[in-house]
Amino acid sequence: xxxxxxxxxxxxxxxxxxxxxxxxxxxxxxxxxxxxxxxxxxxxxxxxxxxxxxxxxxxxxxxxxxxxxxxxxxxxxxxxxxxxxxxxxxxxxxxxxxxxxxxxxxxxxxxxxxxxxxxxxxxxxxxxxxxxxxxxxxxxxxxxxxxxxxxxxxxxxxxxxxxxxxxxxxxxxxxxxxxxxxxxxxxxxxxxxxxxxxxxxxxxxxxxxxxxxxxxxxxxxxxxxxxxxxxxxxxxxxxxxxxxxxxxxxxxxxxxxxxxxxxxxxxxxxxxxxxxxxxxxxxxxxxxxxxxxxxxxxxxxxxxxxxxxxxxxxxxxxxxxxxxxxxxxxxxxxxx
Ligand SMILES: Cc1cc2nc3c(=O)[nH]c(=O)nc-3n(C[C@H](O)[C@H](O)[C@H](O)COP(=O)(O)OP(=O)(O)OC[C@H]3O[C@@H](n4cnc5c(N)ncnc54)[C@H](O)[C@@H]3O)c2cc1C
Numbered sequence: 001x002x003x004x005x006x007x008x009x010x011x012x013x014x015x016x017x018x019x020x021x022x023x024x025x026x027x028x029x030x031x032x033x034x035x036x037x038x039x040x041x042x043x044x045x046x047x048x049x050x051x052x053x054x055x056x057x058x059x060x061x062x063x064x065x066x067x068x069x070x071x072x073x074x075x076x077x078x079x080x081x082x083x084x085x086x087x088x089x090x091x092x093x094x095x096x097x098x099x100x101x102x103x104x105x106x107x108x109x110x111x112x113x114x115x116x117x118x119x120x121x122x123x124x125x126x127x128x129x130x131x132x133x134x135x136x137x138x139x140x141x142x143x144x145x146x147x148x149x150x151x152x153x154x155x156x157x158x159x160x161x162x163x164x165x166x167x168x169x170x171x172x173x174x175x176x177x178x179x180x181x182x183x184x185x186x187x188x189x190x191x192x193x194x195x196x197x198x199x200x201x202x203x204x205x206x207x208x209x210x211x212x213x214x215x216x217x218x219x220x221x222x223x224x225x226x227x228x229x230x231x232x233x234x235x236x237x238x239x240x241x242x243x244x245x246x247x248x249x250x251x252x253x254x255x256x257x258x259x260x261x262x263x264x265x266x267x268x269x270x271x272x273x274x275x276x277x278x279x280x281x282x283x284x285x286x287x288x289x290x291x292x293x294x295x296x297x298x299x300x301x302x303x304x305x306x307x308x309x310x311x312x313x314x315x316x317x318x319x320x321x322x323x324x325x326x327x328x329x330x331x332x333x334x335x336x
Contacts, residue, residue: 002026002033004041004065013068014053015116017232018307022066029070029091031179035149041065048336049177051118052093055125055234057335059307069120071179074100084185085139090120090178094127097183102210106185108137110210111192113217116228116235120178124168125332126161130217131195135161139184141168143176151179163269164239164332196220226292232301233292237314238272238329251325272321272329273297279320289313311335 008025011017024041028034046064050056070091078085084106088097094117098109111132115122122134123141138156145152160167168178191208193199193216201216202208226233243251248268252258255278260268276282276296283293288305290313292298299310299317318329 002028002037004037008066010050010053010058010062010066013050013066014056014058015228015232015234016053016057016301016305016307016310017228018058018301018305018310020058020307021061023061023063024065025068026065027068027070029072031071031144031151034067034069034144034177034179037065037067038146038149048174051090051121052116054116054228055121055333057234057307057310057333059311059335062336067177069177069179071120073180077182079187082187084187085182086185087142087180087182088119089180090118092119093117094119094122098214101183101185102214104185105210106187107189107191107210108132108185109134109183110213111195111198111217113214114221119181123159123161123166123178123181125164126166128164129221130198131192133161135159135166137183137185138181140182141178142180142182143172143178146175146177152176163242224295226295226298226300231292232305233298234333236272236297236332237299238276238297238317239332240269240272241275241327241329242267242269243327244268251327255325270327271297275321275325275327275329276317279317279324281317281320286313286316291317307336 005025008022010022011019026037048066050066050068071089072091073089074092074097075087076084077087095114097119098113101109111130115127115129123138127134141154143152191213193202198216201220202212205212205215245266245268248260259274260270263269273296281291282296284291287309288303289309290300290302292300321327321329
């Protein structure tokens with residue numbers, strides 16, 4: 001039977017390092033353990049699921065049960081000439097899975113090296129970096145339906161994947177627990193090194209291989225992003241806004257240096273970090289919360305910031321970006 005801890009500090013379980021408590025906290029190691037808790041511990045409700053807390057901002061104690069599924073295991077379930085299908089338990093660490101894939105000579109995840117979090121959370125916001133998104137290689141997501149306690153599977157085509165979004169972030173939010181994900185890895189190595197300075201970094205390391213691409217991504221990330229073990233943060237706090245081309249052109253009449261990336265359907269993506277920097281927030285501190293001095297898209301906990309302090313700072317940033325550019329920023333982080 002899974003142990004249920006009472007009045008449990010979540011400081012170690014969120015990368016912002018915010019000191020909040022859960023009324024109850026449990027780390028079930030199997031689907032059956034989750035079902036047992038849900039059937040027998042009604043007094044612990046409401047509940048929420050966490051992975052490694054790298055995309056969550058807690059603004060208060062949670063007066064219910066926090067479940068952190070610790071379902072482990074990486075196993076190859078089938079393969080053909082082109083693909084190898086691996087089922088990965090929700091509680092596996094994402095980067096350990098990427099390391100496993102690269103060591104196993106399987107391609108498709110190397111650009112997503114070093115993204116914090118668990119494998120089970122990877123489909124939720126369709127994690128992405130360096131020109132790749134996890135939806136490119138997801139075959140199926142297995143989950144427990146919390147209403148019926150049935151185990152179900154959703155093929156990738158029905159997951160409504162988009163830029164940092166999926167069905168799990170909206171329609172299925174708080175209604176399911178992802179238990180494992182089936183990834184479709186490639187036996188052939190097709191590299192994607194066109195994003196940013198990735199190609200240049202790979203060249204410094206020698207021959208093009210899965211291992212050199214992974215190491216190049218790790219090097220770039222380490223040089224740009226603050227390590228949550230040293231300074232609390234949840235990576236990009238805001239999504240990069242997507243605007244119609246016409247709207248963006250109008251803004252560029254006043255701000256000709258505004259960077260943008262063309263997207264299909266007459267849309268453009270604007271780097272939120274640039275907008276925040278233009279409003280003078282880069283490196284700013286308000287109390288214990290602040291904006292990172294190298295990457296304005298990252299909000300940081302300088303010490304003992306509360307979740308409310310960080311949320312208020314985010315609100316002020318959103319206001320000033322709206323005032324200057326008439327663009328509404330949307331948080332990428334889940335605010336609880
Ligand atoms: C330094 C840093 C860099 C980052 N860089 C990137 C990046 O490059 N690209 C990117 O996309 N993201 C990035 N992130 C964000 C983060 O790594 C991802 O969103 C990651 O997938 C979150 O995983 P997690 O296990 O920590 O999820 P958590 O933060 O614990 O949870 C996120 C959400 O998923 C839900 N959830 C978690 N597990 C389950 C489950 N098993 N079933 C159902 N719901 C669940 C939670 O309720 C919550 O709503 C970064 C974060 C940090 C700290």
